[in-house]
Amino acid sequence: MKPKYFFFLWLPVFFFLSGFCALVYQIVWMRLAYASFGITTPVLSVVLSVFMTGLALGSWAGGKLGNYLVRQRPSHALFAYGISEILIGCGAFGVPLGFHWGNLALLTLGPTDSASYLFFSAAAILVSLFPWCFCMGMTLPLAMASLRQNPEISKNSFSFLYLANTMGALAGVATVSVALIELRGFNGTLAITAGLNFSIGLAALILALGRVTFQPTGLMPNNPAPLFNRSMGAGRLLLILFATGFASMALEVVWTRAYTGILRTQVYSFASLLFTYLLGTVIGAAFYRRDLRRGMDLPFRNLLDSVPVALLLPVVLNDTRIHDSIAGVLVSLMPLSIVLGYLTPKLTDQLSGGDPQKAGRAYAVNILGCILGPLAASYLILPFLGSKTAMILIAIVFIGLVIFFPTIDSDAKRKFPSTSVLLALALAVIGWTWTVSYEEKLSLYFPRTKTFRDYSATVVAGAKNGLELLFVNGISMTTLTPLPKIMAHLPLVFLTHPPQSVLDICFGMGTTYRSLMSWGTDTTAVDLNPGVFRAFSFFYPDGESLVRDPRTHWVVDDGRRFLERTQQKFDVITIDPPPPVEAAGSSLLYSVEFYRLAKSRLREGGILQQWFPSTEPKTLGAVTRSLTLSFAYVRAYLSIEGSGYHFIASDSPLTVPSDQALLSRMSSNARKDLLELFPPKFSPMDVFHFQWNREVDPRFLLGANPGITLLDDKPYNEYYLLRDLIPSWFR
Numbered sequence: 001m002k003p004k005y006f007f008f009l010w011l012p013v014f015f016f017l018s019g020f021c022a023l024v025y026q027i028v029w030m031r032l033a034y035a036s037f038g039i040t041t042p043v044l045s046v047v048l049s050v051f052m053t054g055l056a057l058g059s060w061a062g063g064k065l066g067n068y069l070v071r072q073r074p075s076h077a078l079f080a081y082g083i084s085e086i087l088i089g090c091g092a093f094g095v096p097l098g099f100h101w102g103n104l105a106l107l108t109l110g111p112t113d114s115a116s117y118l119f120f121s122a123a124a125i126l127v128s129l130f131p132w133c134f135c136m137g138m139t140l141p142l143a144m145a146s147l148r149q150n151p152e153i154s155k156n157s158f159s160f161l162y163l164a165n166t167m168g169a170l171a172g173v174a175t176v177s178v179a180l181i182e183l184r185g186f187n188g189t190l191a192i193t194a195g196l197n198f199s200i201g202l203a204a205l206i207l208a209l210g211r212v213t214f215q216p217t218g219l220m221p222n223n224p225a226p227l228f229n230r231s232m233g234a235g236r237l238l239l240i241l242f243a244t245g246f247a248s249m250a251l252e253v254v255w256t257r258a259y260t261g262i263l264r265t266q267v268y269s270f271a272s273l274l275f276t277y278l279l280g281t282v283i284g285a286a287f288y289r290r291d292l293r294r295g296m297d298l299p300f301r302n303l304l305d306s307v308p309v310a311l312l313l314p315v316v317l318n319d320t321r322i323h324d325s326i327a328g329v330l331v332s333l334m335p336l337s338i339v340l341g342y343l344t345p346k347l348t349d350q351l352s353g354g355d356p357q358k359a360g361r362a363y364a365v366n367i368l369g370c371i372l373g374p375l376a377a378s379y380l381i382l383p384f385l386g387s388k389t390a391m392i393l394i395a396i397v398f399i400g401l402v403i404f405f406p407t408i409d410s411d412a413k414r415k416f417p418s419t420s421v422l423l424a425l426a427l428a429v430i431g432w433t434w435t436v437s438y439e440e441k442l443s444l445y446f447p448r449t450k451t452f453r454d455y456s457a458t459v460v461a462g463a464k465n466g467l468e469l470l471f472v473n474g475i476s477m478t479t480l481t482p483l484p485k486i487m488a489h490l491p492l493v494f495l496t497h498p499p500q501s502v503l504d505i506c507f508g509m510g511t512t513y514r515s516l517m518s519w520g521t522d523t524t525a526v527d528l529n530p531g532v533f534r535a536f537s538f539f540y541p542d543g544e545s546l547v548r549d550p551r552t553h554w555v556v557d558d559g560r561r562f563l564e565r566t567q568q569k570f571d572v573i574t575i576d577p578p579p580p581v582e583a584a585g586s587s588l589l590y591s592v593e594f595y596r597l598a599k600s601r602l603r604e605g606g607i608l609q610q611w612f613p614s615t616e617p618k619t620l621g622a623v624t625r626s627l628t629l630s631f632a633y634v635r636a637y638l639s640i641e642g643s644g645y646h647f648i649a650s651d652s653p654l655t656v657p658s659d660q661a662l663l664s665r666m667s668s669n670a671r672k673d674l675l676e677l678f679p680p681k682f683s684p685m686d687v688f689h690f691q692w693n694r695e696v697d698p699r700f701l702l703g704a705n706p707g708i709t710l711l712d713d714k715p716y717n718e719y720y721l722l723r724d725l726i727p728s729w730f731r
Helices: 003-037 041-072 074-106 115-147 157-211 234-263 267-294 300-317 326-352 356-381 387-404 419-433 438-445 483-494 511-517 530-534 543-548 559-565 592-600 617-630 659-665 668-674 684-692 698-702 721-725
Strands: 448-453 458-464 467-472 475-479 501-505 522-527 552-556 570-575 602-612 633-638 645-650
Touching (some): 115 157, 157 326, 157 721, 234 326, 234 387, 387 438, 483 501, 483 511, 483 659, 501 559, 522 559, 592 602, 602 617, 659 684
Parallel strands (some): 570 602
C-alpha cells in the first residue's frame, strides 16, 4: 500500500472508530458503575476522574514511547498502536468483571457518604478502569509517531487525528443513545464495541508488519522546532490548555444542574447535552483544519478573548422569562464548544510541532484540567453557589486570564482592555443583576422558599397558598398529596403481624416516611440527596421531633446499594422512584434483579410496595412482569387520584383485611395520619374500601408481548426512542 493511502485513509478511519468506541465505553461503563457502586455524585466524579487520569497518563507515556519506537523503526509505533487498540477491546469484558468483584468486596462498608466507602470504592473503580483508559490515552501519540514519516502531515498531526477522533465520539453518542443499548442492551453493546477495537488493532498490526512503505528515519526530526512565539513560553500555552479543559468539564457539571429543569432527566437529555458539546467541538476543529490549509488560522488572542464571552452567553440567553426550550439551551452552549474545538488542537499543534512526546504532554495537561474541573464544580463551587453564579465565576477567571496574557501572539503592544473583554464584563453584570435562573424563578413564584445545596443536587422547597412542592435540580419531585400516605398504610394493613422494622426508599418530601413512623415502628429512610432530608422540616412542623426519635434512621445512599450491603430484614419496603418513569438510572429500581434483591431483605410474610406512575402500556407491562417474575403474589391498585398504580408484592398470600382486622392493626396515630389530607367526613374504612374497589388484575397490565421484561442489562423504561419512532420493530 502506498504511504499516502495510509496517511489519508487508514489512520483517520482508525481514529474515527476509536473515538466512537471510547464514547460508548464511557457511557456504558458509567452506567455499570452506577449499578455496582450507587447512583451518586461521588461515583460519577470518581469514574470521570479515573477515566481522564488514565487518558492523561497514557497520553504522556504514549508520547515518550512513540518517540522511542519511531527512532528504532517507524512501523514499531503503528504496531504498538494496534496492540493498544486490542487491549482497549479487552476492557469491554474486564471492566464489568472488575466492577462486580469490587462491589462484592465493598458490601461490608458503610453508606456511600462514609469516608471508608468513598476511599475503597474509588480504589475499586481505579483498578477496574485505569488500565484500559491508559491504553486509550496512548493511542493518539502513538499514531502521531507513525505519521512522522511524512513531515508535511506530522507537524499538524494532532489536529488531523483529533478531528477524526471527535467525529467518531459524536457518532458514538448518537448511536449508543438512540439505538445500540435499546436494541442490544449493555453487554451486547460492549461486545460490538470490543469487536470494533479488535478490528482496528488487527488492521493496524497488518499494516505495521510490512504492508506500508515507510520513509527513512532521517526524514523524521527528533526535536521539531516549536511553532509558537518563543517570547510566550510553552508554560503559558500549557496553562491555557489546562484552563480550557478545566472550564469545559466543570461547566458540563454546572450546565447539568442549571438546565435539568428544562432538559429533564432522561438519558436522552444528557446525550443531547454531550452531543451538542461534541458537535461544537467538531465544527471548531474542522474550521481550524480548513484555516490551516489556507494558511490563515485565527490568532490566539482573538480566540482567547472570545472564551469568556462564549462562557457567559448561556447565562444571559437562558433567562427563564425569555424561554424554556431545550433547543434554546443547546444552541446557547454551541459558541463555547466551537471556540474550544478550535483552540485546543491549535494550541497542541503549536506546542508539539508533530512531536508525539510534546503532544502527549500538552494533551495530558488539558486532560488534567478535565479531571479537576468536575471535582471543583461538584465539591467546591456548587455546594455554596447557585449554578448561575458558578458560570459567572468561571467566566471571570477567564477574563483574568485574558488580561494576564494580553500579547499572546506577538510582542507588539495591543490596545487593552479589548472589546471582547468589555463585552464579557457587560454580560457578567447583566447575568448577575438582570437574568433569572430556575432557582431564582422558584423564589419569585413561591413567597416562601428554602434552598439546600450540596455536592449531589440543589433542592428547593416552596410553598404558596397551600401548595407545597419539592424541586431537585429544577425538577418537581412531589407535592403534598394522600398518595405517599397510601404507599405506607396500604402494605402495612396487609401485614398479618405487627411490624418491627420498615424501609422507605426515595424520601421525597418525607410524607411516606412520616406515615410509616405513625405505626410506631423502627423506620429507615434512604435517599441519594442530603438536601431532601434537610428540607423535611420545611413541610412538616413536627419534623424536628421525628428526627430526634430513636426509631428514625436516615441514610444518604443509593437505595439499591443499601439493600445489597445491609443484613437487616424488614416487614415492609416501600419504593417511590423519582419521576419521570423514564429518568436515567431509574430502571435499577424496577428491574427483576432489584426486586429479587429486595425480596431477600424481607422477613417471612414481608411486603414490598412499589409506586408506579401512569405511563405508556409497554413500560407498565415490563415493570409488572418484573414483579410477577420475582414474587409469588402481586396485587395492583389504581390510585385514589385515578392515575398511577400501587403494587403490593410478597411471597406470602395477600388477603384483603376485614374492617375489624383493619381497625385492630392501625393505631390511633396511624388512623390520624392516614386521614390527615382527606376531608373530615372520611374514615379509614372509607379510604380503604375505595382503594380495594380500584384493584386491577396484574395479568391485564402485562400486555401481549411476554418478551418485554425490565432487566439490569436492558433498561426498557429508559431507552424507548426507537420503539416510539419505529413501533413495528418491537411488536
